[in-house]
Amino acid sequence: MHDGSGRIAVHDLTKQFGPVAAVQNLSFTVEPGTVTGFLGPNGAGKTTTLRMLLGLVTPTAGTATINGRPHDQLGNPGRVVGAVLENEGFHPKRTARNHLRVYAAAIGVPDQRVEEVLNLVGLGTAGDRKAGGFSLGMRQRLALATALLGDPQVLVLDEPANGLDPEGIAWLRTFLRSYASQGRTVLVSSHLLSEVEQTIDQVVIISAGMTRYYGPLEQLRASQRSRVLVQSADANGLVTALQGAGLTQVEPTQDGRVAVSGATVQQIGDISAKASIAVYGMEEEKADLEKLFFQLTSPQYGATTPPAYGQQPPGGFGGGYPGQGGYPQQQPYQGAQQQYQTPPGGYQQAGQQQQGWGGPQ
């Protein structure tokens, strides 16, 4: 029926809601044994993508598969993929245990599993309490317990950290890492990079329905590696000397300094001394992943500096600074010019429109 690989594959996925292009030409894969963060601001298209993956929304174009199959061809999907979507509804008068038993029966797993998942998510002592009295964090845990009932190979979670306290977030982090370390596949969405940064191996960043970055988190970090700003007696002479020494990421800044990536302060000091150029000061700029995430997903930022279709940043992928031509884009842009347009109805409005919808589209 399906290939059992545990791989999630999204290919050229597109969803148009009337005039709203919620998702456009999205492509990525999530391999077993890894946690992938699916990141973007409110209204970026994360939930719509996950709902297409889970067979709750019909794509306008493209495919989203798990184990090589669309969700409706997975046989007993509850055994293959466990999902937590936003605003999961629970019968308020039903206890957590009874809620889980209903779902367990629906996918054909024994009641024993209910006890296991209650303990797994830390609700072992709350099984007899009614879900209506649960805090948001407890409801998140119950939703996760429901997703885990079928002992699925693939876990898809939409903003699972919402409502969790810091302890809950730390617990979720450990849980997801250990889940992936068993060779399972985890796809987790968030609008905050900081929330998932310590959990994920790979990241797909989207904005206005399109991919802004897709690749290993490490590569994104590397693109933000520190650079050194050098104040010297002769900026042009220093640029020539540094380039002559084989450094490729060297450029003068507007304030008369020289920005150098890929070299330590000691190396720069040695090269300038050899060239007899006096150095008055060096400042190391630290990486700021959160800032980069904001820049990647901000339509205002994107509108001013759209990269050309399929263009790599100077020095290759992961080699530059946003705003200076460097851009950690791993894949050719699909329709890059459109990517930066404000969604119909305006960006803020696009985020608001999503409230109050649900169910299969």
Ligand SMILES: Nc1ncnc2c1ncn2[C@@H]1O[C@H](COP(=O)(O)OP(=O)(O)OP(=O)(O)O)[C@@H](O)[C@H]1O
């Ligand atoms: N059923 C629908 N009908 C019309 N527009 C929709 C529908 N579902 C989503 N949209 C629109 O599609 C866009 C993407 O929404 P989506 O909920 O997928 O974003 P998101 O990244 O999950 O946002 P959030 O983090 O706020 O949940 C938004 O502009 C939203 O208003």
